[in-house]
Every structure is written in structure tokens, then in C-alpha cells.
Amino acid sequence: MNDLRLPLLGAGAWAGALAGPVVVAGGRSGMVLLAMLAAVLGIGGGWSVHQRRSTVLALVLMIAGTAIVSGLHAARVSDNPVAQLAAREAQVRVIATVTTDPKEVTGQHATYQLRRAGVREIRGRGVVYRLRTPVVVLGDDAWADIPLGATVATTGRLAKSDSHEESALLIAGEPRVVTGPGIWWRASDELRASIRDAVAHRPPDQAALVPALVDGDDTGLSDDLADDFRTTGLTHLLAVSGTNLTLVVGFLLIIARWAGVRGRGLYAVGVLGILGFVVLARTEPSVVRAAAMGAVGLLAMTHNGRQRALRGLGAAVIALLLIDPSLATSVGFTLSVLATAGHPALRTAMA
Known part of the structure; x- marks a missing residue:
């Protein structure tokens, strides 16, 4: 019989992550929603497995726990000095760490570089705040040359962000690097550059396509392609x-395996490979999500893979939602989970 406890707990974590921001918003309807989700999933999940009482308790605790984490995450992003300054469209001085690669966007009058950064210090309206919160940065071409992981100082004007995942939009001026990226990011840049160099002799479209397929590096893709x-x-x-x-x-x-590694050594190689891939492809939410789902896919290929993959999928959903509760409303996350859940079932059907 399939052990569905971890998948059920994953579903409970998802429900709690969805309910958390509603509860924190202060509405009585949020509390009612949380109670209904806990009751329905707890009772339904308890009847679906043998250990009814412990499963009900675990589901209720999981829903409540992820709701609290999700609510705190939403409050931290939307209710802080950066968001308050953005509401007033304040001019600020910022020290922030760049967390994504540049993306070129075209506005009505010019071309801009779009990046995501984590604010560490901000000065606005005569007050200095030290905190950690994400913002979207819209800057000129100088921002394209800032390496990922670097800490920069800049000035600019804050505005409200269209996304619930960032506290504000920073329309930034010229950046000045305060601290360079760490060794991991430098190693990642070197490896990505080596992949590009390995196919540099090919025609332009082919040379740009290989890095994009391997590690998501689409910076060289032409508009036509x-x-x-x-x-x-x-x-x-x-x-x-x-x-x-x-x-x-x-x-x-x-x-x-060809080199003679067996047993737990293979697990160590797998873990190191996953960590290395995350660093290579960047630690954006989509990459972390892909790493978790890919790890579940690897479990499905092991002995007793269906059982391991189902449990691994439940554990991956719980871990990802605790790390980033905003994934609960992500279409990409939903599709990844559904696609990954189909692999063990497909494998069993073909056996």
C-alpha cells in the first residue's frame, strides 16, 4: 500500500501557505478559512491512511505552521520601511546585494536593465534603516555590468511594486560596487563562461542555444531565435x-559508478551535483524549484522508486513552501509539482 502521509502533509503545507497572507491581512474570513482548511484536510487525510489520529494532528500542525510562516513572510515584505517609503515615492540612498542576472526591458523612451536585489541598508527622509528585503531595480546599462552577488551603493526613487514578492521598485541611478561577489558566484561565472567558450566556434544561433539549454543562460540569444x-x-x-x-x-x-563509487557515496555525489547545478544555474526561485523536482525525479529511478519519489515529492513541497511561501501562488510551481507527480505513476503504469 502506498504511504501517502508526506504527500498529504505537502498538500496541507500548500493550503496553509495560501491561507497565511489572508489571515495576516486581519480579516475574520481568514481565520474561518484557516479553520475550515485544517478541519477538511485533517479529517480527510486522517481517513485515508491507517494512523488516523497522528495524521490528523500532523496535518493541522502543518497547516497552522505554514500559515504562520507565510503570513510572516507576507508581512515582512509588505510592511517595512522600504514599502512605506515606496508609498511616498521617496528619494533614497541604498546599499543592496544583486540577486539576479540582468534582463533588458524596453520602455517608452529608453532601454533599461531589470534586476532583483536584497536591500541591506536604506536612507530616506533623513532616517537610516538596516533591514533585509527584496526590491526590483530598474536602471541604465551600467547595471548590466554589475556581477551577480555583488553589493552596490546607489541612489534613486522608490515606487510601489506590482509584485507581492518585492517591497518596492527602485528606479536607480549609477551603481557603485562596494563588495564583489563571493567565491561561489565567481566560480559559477567562470563555469558559465567556459560553456559559452566551448561552443564559440559554432554559428551564432547554435553557440547561443547550447548555454540556454544547459543552464538557462539565454543572454546570447538573438531576438529572432x-x-x-x-x-x-x-x-x-x-x-x-x-x-x-x-x-x-x-x-x-x-x-x-564507472569510477567504482557505490552505496552512500552515490548519494553524496548526487547531493553535490544538485548543489553545483543550483550555483551554476543561479539560485532564483525557478532554479531551486527545478532542483527539488529534479531530485524527486532521480529518486524515482532508484530501487522502490515510486514510494521514495512520492515521499520525496511531499517533503520537497513542504521544504520549498517553508523557504519561499510565495511559491504557493506560482503557476510554474504548480505545474512543476503536477508534472513531477506524474512520473512515478507513469513508471508504475508502464511496469
Whole structure:
């Protein structure tokens, strides 16, 4: 019989992450929603497995726990000095760490660089605040040259963000690097550059396509090639997914077995491969999600893989939602979980 306790707890964590922001918003309806979710999932989940009482208690605690984490996360992003300054469109001085690669966007009058950064210190309206909160940065071409992981100082004007995942939009001026990126980011840049160099002798479109397929590095893609992928509905191939990780780590495991590694050593190789892939492809939410789902896919290929993969999927959902509760409302996260859940069932059906 399949052990569905961890998948059920994963569903409970998802429900709690959805309810948390509503509860924190202060409405009585949020409390009612939380109680209803706990009751329905707790009773339904308890009847679906043998250990009814412990499962009901675990589900209720999971829903409540993730609701609290999700609510605190929402409050931290939306109710802080940066968000308050953004509401007043204040001019500020900021020290922040860049957390994403540059993305070029075209406005009505100019072209801008779009980046995400974590604010560490901000000065506005004569007051200095030290905190940690994410913002979206919109700057000129100088921002394209700032390496990922670098800490910069800049000035600019804050505005309200359209996303619930960032506290504000920073329309930034010239950046000045305060601290360079750490060793991990430097190593990642070197490895990504080596992949580009390895195919540099190929025609331009081919040379740009290989890094995009391997690690999601689409900086070299021409507009025409990107349009071709959009027209044919194949843009998902250019995004980092669990398939990328499964192929990379699977290859590492094959090499490790050929070299004589067995037992727990293979697990160590797999874990190191997953961590290395995350650093290579960047630690954006989509990459972390892909790493978790890819790890579940690797479990499905082991002995008793269906059981391990189902439990691993439940554990992955719980861990990801506790790390980033905003994933609960992400369409990409939902599709990743559903797609990954289909692999163990498909494997059993084909057996």
C-alpha cells in the first residue's frame, strides 16, 4: 500500500501557505478559512491512511505552521520601511546585494536593465534603516555590468511594486560596487563562461542555444531565435527545469559508478551535483524549484522508486513552501509539482 502521509502533509503545507497572507491581512474570513482548511484536510487525510489520529494532528500542525510562516513572510515584505517609503515615492540612498542576472526591458523612451536585489541598508527622509528585503531595480546599462552577488551603493526613487514578492521598485541611478561577489558566484561565472567558450566556434544561433539549454543562460540569444521558440511554443526548453538537473546529475552518477563509487557515496555525489547545478544555474526561485523536482525525479529511478519519489515529492513541497511561501501562488510551481507527480505513476503504469 502506498504511504501517502508526506504527500498529504505537502498538500496541507500548500493550503496553509495560501491561507497565511489572508489571515495576516486581519480579516475574520481568514481565520474561518484557516479553520475550515485544517478541519477538511485533517479529517480527510486522517481517513485515508491507517494512523488516523497522528495524521490528523500532523496535518493541522502543518497547516497552522505554514500559515504562520507565510503570513510572516507576507508581512515582512509588505510592511517595512522600504514599502512605506515606496508609498511616498521617496528619494533614497541604498546599499543592496544583486540577486539576479540582468534582463533588458524596453520602455517608452529608453532601454533599461531589470534586476532583483536584497536591500541591506536604506536612507530616506533623513532616517537610516538596516533591514533585509527584496526590491526590483530598474536602471541604465551600467547595471548590466554589475556581477551577480555583488553589493552596490546607489541612489534613486522608490515606487510601489506590482509584485507581492518585492517591497518596492527602485528606479536607480549609477551603481557603485562596494563588495564583489563571493567565491561561489565567481566560480559559477567562470563555469558559465567556459560553456559559452566551448561552443564559440559554432554559428551564432547554435553557440547561443547550447548555454540556454544547459543552464538557462539565454543572454546570447538573438531576438529572432527567441521569437522562433515563442512561435513554436518551445520557450520552456530555454528555462531551467528538473529535466536539466536530472540529465546533469544522472550523468555524474553514471561517471561515479564507472569510477567504482557505490552505496552512500552515490548519494553524496548526487547531493553535490544538485548543489553545483543550483550555483551554476543561479539560485532564483525557478532554479531551486527545478532542483527539488529534479531530485524527486532521480529518486524515482532508484530501487522502490515510486514510494521514495512520492515521499520525496511531499517533503520537497513542504521544504520549498517553508523557504519561499510565495511559491504557493506560482503557476510554474504548480505545474512543476503536477508534472513531477506524474512520473512515478507513469513508471508504475508502464511496469
